[in-house]
Amino acid sequence: MGDVAMTVPVLLALSRSNPKLQITVLTRPFFAPIFSNIPNLKVYTIDVKNKHKGIPGLYNLSKELKKIHFTAIADLHNVLRTKILKAFLSGNELPFVQIDKGRKEKRNLTAWKTKTIKPLKTTHERYADVFRNLDYRVELSPNDVLQPILPSTSVKKYLADQPLKTIGIAPFAAFNGKMYPLELMEEVLKNLNNTNQYNIVLFGGGEKEIKILKKFENTYSHCYNVSGELLLEEELCLISNLNIMISMDSGNGHLSAMFGVPTLTIWGITHPFAGFAPFRQGEENSILADREQYPMIPTSVYGNKFPKGYEKAMFTIDPQEVVRKIVTLLNN
Structure with missing residues (x-):
């Protein structure tokens, strides 16, 4: 996606x-x-x-x-x-x-x-x-994003009333090597929830992921799971009205960026230099695993291949760092 x-x-x-x-x-x-x-x-x-x-x-x-x-x-x-x-x-x-696709350059990078x-x-x-190459003019501009979609009743219930803000969090990825450990993500959720300043909307995938998100929803009063609750059209509408999206190197970050929503990407064994950063999201919108400890990052383009031990790379990202970055981006 x-x-x-x-x-x-x-x-x-x-x-x-x-x-x-x-x-x-x-x-x-x-x-x-x-x-x-x-x-x-x-x-x-x-x-x-x-x-x-x-x-x-x-x-x-x-x-x-x-x-x-x-x-x-x-x-x-x-x-x-x-x-x-x-x-x-x-x-x-x-x-x-x-x-x-620049396969040779990507092989060298990884x-x-x-x-x-x-x-x-x-x-x-x-x-x-x-x-x-088909002789059409294409000059990308920061304004080449979709406008927010007027929220329907099914979407409005997830959006915070002013002055509260709505944060989207998509904690899953196709491969574990680019997924922030759930125990650390829960620390982020707990910190954000306890401020009483945000609605936190959780996006996920399959049956296993939905169970995890529902557990978070039942534990934290300002967290709401939407995975399995909305059609794609409704999810897109909700995403377009977020104040910020927190995503792994995965599809949800690109969905939010196509609406111009500030998007914070948490990177593990992949890296924005491979060319897959969300649209017009600057360096300040990325948190990366520590390359001094894991110098072979990026180890693959898609996050499916890594040397032994690199599955722990994302533990170098402190939950407090993630929270501080979210607050900073929301206040900009």
């Missing part, structure tokens, strides 16, 4: 710079709400489990797409499925540009050796380059 959300500022910039351009995004139905407020854009959904499954399904999809008469195709994913689709569409002689690290091109700029 993070990769999908990162396309939003780029598509907003593309639409702003090319107001007569009609854009069609090919994506799964679940992700469609993410694109609902981008001008001159419509979504074409792909059914990868049935109608468009496998090579025969992709061939059928290519026939459907040919009927739309595109003038160019931008592949922002560059995976096997899109490579096959490109082959089926090649007879159309359409300009078809695929993202350069090599398990002592290294001097430097920031790579951001994923947002890599997306923008695809459109530039």
Whole structure:
């Protein structure tokens, strides 16, 4: 979901710079709400489990797409499925540009050796380059974010009344190496809750995660679990109205950043220099594990690979440091 959300500022910039351009995004139905407020854009959904499954399904999809008469195709994913689709569409002689993911630079950045690290091109700029290579003007601006969505009744109940502020916290990640230890995150929750100054909204994932979030909700009077309680459209509405989002290196941080919500990312064995920091969130919006103790960070791009012992890297981040950073960002 993070990769999908990162396309939003780029598509907003593309639409702003090319107001007569009609854009069609090919994506799964679940992700469609993410694109609902981008001008001159419509979504074409792909059914990868049935109608468009496998090579025969992709061939059928290519026939459907040919009927739309595109003038160019931008592949922002560059995976096997899109490579096959490109082959089926090649007879159309359409300009078809695929993202350069910078795999070699990322391999060098994540090599398990002592290294001097430097920031790579951001994923947002890599997306923008695809459109530039199709001869479209794309200049990213801090204003290329979505506006807050007017909250519905189902969303309003989670939002704090003034002067209280609403904090979103998404404590989970796809891999443990980039997830702040739950016992430390609970210290953060406890500190924020006990100030009586905030509503704390908890975002999560599957059944196991929801149980943990409900435990936090039942323990701390100002904490509210929304995972499994809202549709994606409602979650997006809620996120757009937060005062701040605290996230791991994961999708929720990109969802909040696409609305221009201040987003604090807690980094473990991954690192913002790989190009996956949320849109327009500066260095002050990141807290990193200690590279003096764990010099091989970043050990992977996605957080799935690390040397023995590096699973403890995030214990170098003090909960009080996280709380201080949250308060500072809220007061800016």
